[in-house]
Amino acid sequence: MGVSGPVVFAVLLISTIVSFGMLYASGESVYSMFHKASLEYNAMQLKLHTAELKLMNYSYQTLPNLTVYDISFNITNTGSTLSPVKWAYIYDGEIGSTSVVGPTLKYVLPGDNVVVTVQNVLKVANVTHSLVVSTEVGCGLKIKWEWVGNSTNGWPRVIGSAWYCPVEG
Structure with a gap:
């Protein structure tokens, strides 16, 4: 017994409709994921281009009989x-x-302030120290300083600070 033409046509028609339905659902899912990823990427780029830290001032603590300072x-x-x-x-x-x-x-x-402290820095003149505060967006604040004077009489001096974003194109 053979299968009649209308039955074959009906089976092919139903399988074609189901296939297109699955393709549509897959395409919609891919588009949705792509759109979400695009929004997240744009938000990250906006944060990258608007993030910035600045060094406002600094202070130190030490005792004359110690060879280190904070x-x-x-x-x-x-x-x-x-x-x-x-x-x-x-x-x-x-x-x-x-x-x-x-x-x-x-x-x-x-507008908020935070404090970052480096502890137990040696009081050695003519030695440049650096601290990079690297943020979650890939940018960082670099601070360079040195000790001016000798181990009993002196103070730290900031040479400079800079904000940089090496991931910018």
Whole structure:
């Protein structure tokens, strides 16, 4: 017994409709995921281009009989909201140094100040130190300073600070 023409036609028609339905659902899903990824990428780019930290001032603590000092940097967020718990600190080329104490806040809003402290820095003249506060958007604030004077009488002096975004095209 053979299958009649109308039955074959009906089977092919139904399978074609089901196939197109599945293709449409797949295409819509891909478009939705692409659209969501595009929105997230645009939000990340906006945050990247509007994020900025600035060094406002600094202070230090030491005693004359010690050969080390602690230096604290007062940093202001002049850009978009950032998350200090996601920051990385590079002190004198070492990432994640235990000498650096950063803020533990979940968020830093625009205009807010935070303090980052480098502890137990040796009082040695003519040695340049650096600290990079690397944010979650890939940009960082670099601060360079040195000790002026000798180990019993002196003070730290900031040479300069700069905000840079190496991931910008």
